Every structure is written in C-alpha cells, then in structure tokens.
Amino acid sequence: MIAVKIRQEITAAISNATLYTKGKNLGQLRAAFDGMWMQICHSLFERRPTNRTMARKLLNDAMDLEHPKATRDLIQALHDALRSSEHTLFRKDYTDHSSSIENFILGELREIIRCLP
C-alpha cells in the first residue's frame, strides 16, 4: 500500500525514535509521513487530498461509512496520526517538543504500521 522506502524510513524511526526528533532525520520523517498518508488515501479512496487538513476531512467522512474491520482500523489509525501530527511532528513554536514527537512516533505512527497490510 505504501512505497518500500517510506515504510523503511518510518520503521527506522520507530526503532530509534529519539534519533528522529531533531534535524535532518526529523525532516526525512516528515517527508515520509506526508508520503505515507497520501499513498494510503490514494489506495483506500482513489483520491489524493492536497493537504493534511483535507485528508482529515476525507477520513472523517469515510469513518461514517461501512468498511471491513482492517480498513476501519487503518482509517482510524491514520486519522489519529494526522490529527496529532499538527501538534507534534509539524509543530512550529519555539519550545523543545522532542518528547511529544517521540510519543507520536511510538504511538500513532507505530499503530499505522501495525494496521498496514
């Protein structure tokens, strides 16, 4: 469902979350995450939302419909990750938020990988 390279990048982040909370690794993880939700949305709905907010709207609408359990779990996991990412992975304020990024990687991101076929 997602490109091997993206999956490898995200799996590497889950294996060593602390390393991916800053600098170049964080930038790569952000790119991988963006690539991942786009590919999952395309695979599930044959649509490519243009940004994370539109993806959240699409997923919220999809949650009202009937889906097999595996798909429903994946939609829920992706929805939770996208919702949380704005305040963790993509947070832009001055404060150090390494711990919230680490929690995001080990929580929401790991859950998506678990739900992926």
Added chain:
Amino acid sequence: MPSIKSETITITLAAWNQYQQLVRNSADAVWKIRAAFYAVSSALLASGYASQTNFIYLTVPLAAILFLLLEGGHLRLQMQYIKKSLEIERTITDLLVDEKDPFLPMEGISTAISTPTLLEMFALFSPKRYLFWLPYLMIIATAMLLGIYDVHAAAA
C-alpha cells in the same frame, strides 16, 4: 434556526478574534515600551556625554533593567494569549474537518491568564529570543564603556 455546529463555530471565531485583539494590544504595548526605552536611554547617554560626570551614564543600566522587566512582563502576557489563540485555532480546524469530538481548550474560552512566573521570565533570555534582550544589553554595555573610559564632550 442555526445548527449547533454553526453556533459553535460562531462562538469559537468570536473567542479567536478576542484573543487576537488581546495579542495585538499586547504587541502594541511592547513596542511602545521599547520606543520609550530607546528615547530615554538616548537622552541619558547624550546628557552623560554633555556633562562632565559619569553619574548619568550609571543611570542607563538602571533604566534598562526597569524597561526590560516591564517589556518582559508584557511579553509573557502576550505569550499566554498567543497560546490561547493557538488552542482555539486547533478547535476551529477540528470543526472544519468535521471531527466528532473537536478539541476543547483546557480552560475553555477565557481571557483570564495565570500569574507570570520567574521561570517564564528567565525563558525570555534564551539565545533564540536575542531580539528581546540584545538591544538592552548593547545599550547597557555602551553606557558602561562610556563611563569606564570617561568619554565626555570637551569642556568649553
């Protein structure tokens, strides 16, 4: 009859506008304090230079510390309102994307703010916030150097 969602959005946007207004007022106050500090410190440095005593130079660091504390206090208020504004933006985004349980700010909608702490004050002196403290430091250093090297206008 307006729907509950439409009413929620109206209330949320009104609160966001209010927070934005408070942030703007705070920013305005901060710039006025900064402008007053530049005017006062320039006047003191000029008087110190014109006179034959170092005492006036020594009043510059004192004035700088007073203005610094005043500006720092307003900045801390501004930061609290910015935080509240960001929380409301999160709620607005959740409403836009039809979240079933939109994020609600921890303290609801309230213009009340907590008493600024000393720790928050120290945080203003972090390297990233050099635009806040560097001008004060430079003017204090200038006054000290002028005083130490006894720099004054030549006596007529």
